[in-house]
Amino acid sequence: MTIDNLNKFCIFAAKLMILMKPLILISNDDGYQAKGINELIEMVRPLGNLVVCAPDGPRSGQSCAFSVTIPLTLTLRRKEPGLEVWSCNGTPVDCVKMALDNLCSRRPDLIIGGINHGDNASVNAHYSGTMGVTLEGCMKYIPSVAYSLCDQRSDADFSPLRPYVERITRQVLADGLPQGVCLNVNFPLLEARGEKPEVSDYQGVRICRMAKGTWYNETTRFHQPRGYDYWWMQGHYRNDEPEAEDTDNWALTHGYVAITPTQIDLTAYKAIDLLKSWNL
Amino acid sequence: MTIDNLNKFCIFAAKLMILMKPLILISNDDGYQAKGINELIEMVRPLGNLVVCAPDGPRSGQSCAFSVTIPLTLTLRRKEPGLEVWSCNGTPVDCVKMALDNLCSRRPDLIIGGINHGDNASVNAHYSGTMGVTLEGCMKYIPSVAYSLCDQRSDADFSPLRPYVERITRQVLADGLPQGVCLNVNFPLLEARGEKPEVSDYQGVRICRMAKGTWYNETTRFHQPRGYDYWWMQGHYRNDEPEAEDTDNWALTHGYVAITPTQIDLTAYKAIDLLKSWNL
Numbered sequence: 001m002t003i004d005n006l007n008k009f010c011i012f013a014a015k016l017m018i019l020m021k022p023l024i025l026i027s028n029d030d031g032y033q034a035k036g037i038n039e040l041i042e043m044v045r046p047l048g049n050l051v052v053c054a055p056d057g058p059r060s061g062q063s064c065a066f067s068v069t070i071p072l073t074l075t076l077r078r079k080e081p082g083l084e085v086w087s088c089n090g091t092p093v094d095c096v097k098m099a100l101d102n103l104c105s106r107r108p109d110l111i112i113g114g115i116n117h118g119d120n121a122s123v124n125a126h127y128s129g130t131m132g133v134t135l136e137g138c139m140k141y142i143p144s145v146a147y148s149l150c151d152q153r154s155d156a157d158f159s160p161l162r163p164y165v166e167r168i169t170r171q172v173l174a175d176g177l178p179q180g181v182c183l184n185v186n187f188p189l190l191e192a193r194g195e196k197p198e199v200s201d202y203q204g205v206r207i208c209r210m211a212k213g214t215w216y217n218e219t220t221r222f223h224q225p226r227g228y229d230y231w232w233m234q235g236h237y238r239n240d241e242p243e244a245e246d247t248d249n250w251a252l253t254h255g256y257v258a259i260t261p262t263q264i265d266l267t268a269y270k271a272i273d274l275l276k277s278w279n280l
Numbered sequence: 281m282t283i284d285n286l287n288k289f290c291i292f293a294a295k296l297m298i299l300m301k302p303l304i305l306i307s308n309d310d311g312y313q314a315k316g317i318n319e320l321i322e323m324v325r326p327l328g329n330l331v332v333c334a335p336d337g338p339r340s341g342q343s344c345a346f347s348v349t350i351p352l353t354l355t356l357r358r359k360e361p362g363l364e365v366w367s368c369n370g371t372p373v374d375c376v377k378m379a380l381d382n383l384c385s386r387r388p389d390l391i392i393g394g395i396n397h398g399d400n401a402s403v404n405a406h407y408s409g410t411m412g413v414t415l416e417g418c419m420k421y422i423p424s425v426a427y428s429l430c431d432q433r434s435d436a437d438f439s440p441l442r443p444y445v446e447r448i449t450r451q452v453l454a455d456g457l458p459q460g461v462c463l464n465v466n467f468p469l470l471e472a473r474g475e476k477p478e479v480s481d482y483q484g485v486r487i488c489r490m491a492k493g494t495w496y497n498e499t500t501r502f503h504q505p506r507g508y509d510y511w512w513m514q515g516h517y518r519n520d521e522p523e524a525e526d527t528d529n530w531a532l533t534h535g536y537v538a539i540t541p542t543q544i545d546l547t548a549y550k551a552i553d554l555l556k557s558w559n560l
Contacts (some may be wrong), residue, residue: 063343064406065371071510072499091345093407098511101499123419125546126344127373139403139494164560171558180492181548183555207555209547212460214419219352219381230351231378261555263548266405267489268461271541275463275487278451280444280539 021082022048022173025108025137027095028116029059029129032077032087036115039158040147041083043165044112047173049082051108053099055129056087060118061233062129064136066093074098092129096136110173111137114147115165117156121148121186121248121258122213122239131184131262138182138264143172145182150189150252160201161187164257184260188252203255210260211247212240301362302328302453305388305417307375308396309339309409312357312367316395319438320427321363323445324392327453329362331388333379335409336367340398341513342409344416346373354378372409376416390453391417394427395445397436401428401466401528401538402493402519411464411542418462418544423452425462430469430532440481441467444537464540468532483535490540491527492520 024044028037032054041050056075067090078085086103088095096111113133120128130146137144147165149156168185177183190201218235239249251258304324308317312334321330336355347370358365366383368375376391393413400408410426417424427445429436448465457463470481498515519529531538 058349061346061348063345063373063412065343065345066341066407067513068341069338071502071512073508073510093343094513097498097513097515101497102501102511123544126415126419126544127346132343135406139406141494168560171560175558178548178551178554181551184546205560207552209549209552210545212545214421217381218377221382222351228353230353231382232351233347233374233377235377257560259555259560260546261548261551262546263551264403264406265490265492266464266540266542266546268458268541268543269489271458271461271543272487272489274458275539275541278455280448280451280485280537 022109023104023106024048024050025096025099025104025111026050026052027054027092027099027133028114029055029062029092029132030117031055031057031059032085034117035154035156036117036149036158040112040115040165043162044169045083047169048109050084051099051103052083052085053088053095053103055092055095056089059091059129061127062091062132063127064093064132065091066097067091072098074102092132093136096133100140108142110169111142111144112147112169113144115158115161116146116148117154118152119148119150119186119252120146120184121252121260122211123215125184125210125262134182134184135264138180141179143177145169145172145185147185149187160190164205168259180264182262184262186248186252186258188255188257190255201255202257204257206251206256206258208248208251208258208260209246211244211249213249214238214240302389303384303386304328304330305376305379305384305391306330306332307334307372307379307413308394309335309342309372309412310397311335311337311339312365314397315434315436316397316429316438320392320395320445323442324449325363327449328389330364331379331383332363332365333368333375333383335372335375336369339371339409341407342371342412343407344373344412345371346377347371352378354382372412373416376413380420388422390449391422391424392427392449393424395438395441396426396428397434398432399428399430399466399532400426400464401532401540402491403495405464405490405542414462414464415544418460421459423457425449425452425465427465427467429467440470444485448539460545461541461543464542466528466532466538468535470535481535482537484537486531486536486538488528488531488538488540489526491524491529493529494518494520
């Protein structure tokens, strides 16, 4: 084998290895520059080839919104072997749709949303753009996971999450998820308990259900000097079943990593008989 | 009783009657000027006092998104006895939150989203701003209903819906809904079957579950003269279980009004045991 042929063979083998690694699509709602998504990239990079397509700025609270009235653009921000990072001017769900149609060389093996700067447990799952990413993946029948840390600060410390993120990601890559089911993984803020975060500080993992909770007093009025009122959204959350130990809220309050299996089927099956009895 | 006192008594009695009528909050995602919401207002006006707070323009595909980065404003558009119409510069969910905090004199007895110009069955429920309104109401523990017509045209004919909207609205006002459950009501487009729409044309009402379906080829690329690419979102929908007679998609395809009881609890309870077996 000549040196030239050996070179060609090595390049071919490298390409083959890239092709054989799992393809992971990553997005978030805090934007491609956020610390959370960049830490996630480093955590899961050993596990596959990554295509990252994330909003060009903050898109918190964007839920499953997609863009009907604006055209979308893509900008390449970073390109290395096994990693491409793109930004998009749309919502988190736009990012997933754009990446699936235009950036991924094949159907991804896994879609990850996060790591979000902030809590996506309970009803927050409905508002969350991170969960938008994950539900979108699930609606495309691709195994999907959302990771969120209960710390909204831009410099939040994500390092204690690493072994959990690696373990959960490996498991989902290996086993997949039932069709129509994705994972909403929330990590408690250990610092709130007055301790320096350490891996050993987590109490472990709990498989949870969504707590019943609600937001109230969500709008605050201000007066513009030229004479009109305007409001900023900033509410208060109330856990409506704080004693329920099987909920995500309980797990987070008690220092556990909360994994909530989440489904795209919204049907309230238990209400079907009641509605049939109405004879509408 | 003097004429003056009689006048005072009549005004008092009128105010009391207004106070005793149900309070209905209405929003949508097509904007306060859309035909669908204005027809809805006329249909349900006899049933209660209405506060309408709707986006100031189209907000289709806004899901449960709310505004984090822009301040919100309200504009009074119409005020008559028993009816106020406000527009808001935010999302459908913003409209509900703003109205609950700032416009409703008391907790509404019912929240209605719609009537939407377009189909919100199957996974569209995740993307729909109309369903955002309804899920938001449900998250506030208020009975909530979404009405949608499978016709996106701005001049869609909503008249055949009237008896159904009246009947369903009356029923929910009278009986309420189970906590955590709202209704996603979709009306088929009769015209598509080559007939002039008439009330009698509907095959009746079916209580349904969400069909499994998915959107594909959702982005279309264009080239901007100055040299960059941009994309518009416009996809194709595929019903992945067209034979399933208990689904909303089937009901609509076969000319039935589809009522899908919809819940805010996203937990995939059936996946909990599997995840526990992973020993994460």
